[in-house]
Amino acid sequence: MRRAAALILAAALGVATAALAAPDAAWTWRLPAWLPPPVVPADNPMSVAKVNLGRHLFYDKRLSVDGSMSCASCHEQARAFSDGRGTPTGVTDEAHPRNSMSLANVAYLPVLTWANPLLTRLEHQALIPVFGESPVEMGMVGREAELFARLAADPAYPPRFRAAFPETAGRIDLGSITKALAAFQRTLISADSPYDRYRYGGQADAISPAAKRGEALFFSERLECFHCHGGVHLTDNLVHSRKPFAEYAFHNTGLHDRDGKGAYPPDNTGLIEHTGRPEDMGRFRTPSLRNVELTAPYMHDGSIATLEETIAHYAAGGRRRSPLTSEFLPGFTLSAQETQDLIAFLRALTDRRFIEDPRFADPWPADTAR
Numbered sequence: 001m002r003r004a005a006a007l008i009l010a011a012a013l014g015v016a017t018a019a020l021a022a023p024d025a026a027w028t029w030r031l032p033a034w035l036p037p038p039v040v041p042a043d044n045p046m047s048v049a050k051v052n053l054g055r056h057l058f059y060d061k062r063l064s065v066d067g068s069m070s071c072a073s074c075h076e077q078a079r080a081f082s083d084g085r086g087t088p089t090g091v092t093d094e095a096h097p098r099n100s101m102s103l104a105n106v107a108y109l110p111v112l113t114w115a116n117p118l119l120t121r122l123e124h125q126a127l128i129p130v131f132g133e134s135p136v137e138m139g140m141v142g143r144e145a146e147l148f149a150r151l152a153a154d155p156a157y158p159p160r161f162r163a164a165f166p167e168t169a170g171r172i173d174l175g176s177i178t179k180a181l182a183a184f185q186r187t188l189i190s191a192d193s194p195y196d197r198y199r200y201g202g203q204a205d206a207i208s209p210a211a212k213r214g215e216a217l218f219f220s221e222r223l224e225c226f227h228c229h230g231g232v233h234l235t236d237n238l239v240h241s242r243k244p245f246a247e248y249a250f251h252n253t254g255l256h257d258r259d260g261k262g263a264y265p266p267d268n269t270g271l272i273e274h275t276g277r278p279e280d281m282g283r284f285r286t287p288s289l290r291n292v293e294l295t296a297p298y299m300h301d302g303s304i305a306t307l308e309e310t311i312a313h314y315a316a317g318g319r320r321r322s323p324l325t326s327e328f329l330p331g332f333t334l335s336a337q338e339t340q341d342l343i344a345f346l347r348a349l350t351d352r353r354f355i356e357d358p359r360f361a362d363p364w365p366a367d368t369a370r
Helices: 002-012 048-058 127-131 144-153 157-164 174-186 194-199 209-218 307-315 336-347 352-356
Strands: none
Touching: 048 157, 048 174, 144 157, 144 174, 157 174, 194 209, 209 336, 307 336
16 A cells, blocks of 8 residues: 555656646537536546547456456446456455446546545555455456556557547656556446436436335435435535545444444544544445446445345444444435335446447457457
C-alpha cells in the first residue's frame, strides 16, 4: 500500500487536480437528456483515441505480473463490472477483504472505494490494483519498467499511445496508462434501465405494477432505503464533500459487533482506518443500487448472497446491531408480497443495454496472447 501511495504521489506531481473542465470536443457523450455528463479533470480530457487505448488496457492481462489477471478479471461487463465473488483474490491467491464494486457510473462518484475517502480520482485509484501490496492484486509493484516494456513490445500499442497522448509523443508511463484507464472507465455509464425509462423517460408502462409498488416501499419512511440510496445514482456518495466524511456516504450497516461495542474484523474496519475516529468503526461507502440484480453477493465483505437475504438483513435492523449501527437501519416488517414487490423494483434497475454494449466489451481477438 505504501508503494502504491508513492506512485499516486508521483503520478500527481505537476498536475492541477483541482481544475476541472468540460469533456474534450473530440469526445461525444451518448446520454439521455436528463443526465448531465460527468466532470472530467482538466489534465485528462476525453478523446476517442484515449478511451480506445484505455479499453484495451482494461482487458489486458499483461498488466499483471504473471499474465493471469486484467482489470476485467474483477469487473466483468455481464455483471455490471463486478465479479460475482464474495471477495476476489490476486495473483498470489491472497484474498482481498472487500467485495469488487460495480464500475457502472463510477465517473459520477466522488469516493471510489469502500473505505478510503482520499481516493477520489480514477487516475489515482487505477494504481492500487496494479501496484498495491496490501493486499496484492495484480502484483506489478516494483516492476513498472517491465510493464512499460511489455506494452512497448506489442506493435499495436505504440501507435495507440501516440494517438491518445500526442502531447508526450505517446510516452508509455504511469501517467499515460492510468489516464487511459480512467478515460475508459468514465464512459461506463448506465442510464437505460426500465426504471430510468419509467421515472425519467416518462414511459408509464416501462416497469410492472409490482415494481411500482416496490418503488413506493423503497422510498417510504417505513423502510428508509432512500436515505442512503436516493437520487439518480441511488447512493448518497454524491454530497459527502459538503460535510465531514462520516456525515455522508459512509454507514455502519450492522454486520459485526465483536466486543459489544461495535468492533469489526481487524482487516476490515472501514472508515476508521483513515480517520482514527472511534465512531467510524464499521462505516463503509454506500454503493449504487444500479444493476443490483447483477452484482451479488452484497455488502462490503460479500457476506450476503441474494436480494432476499439482503432485504431480510435490513428488515432485522442488521445482523449484529451495536451502538455504531446507522440510524437508518430501524428494522421493519414486510409481507411476502411486499418483499416480492421490492425485489421487482430492484430488478427494474437492471440496464441490459449497458451489459451488452459492444463499446465496453473486450476488444482483443480471442486468439490474441495478452
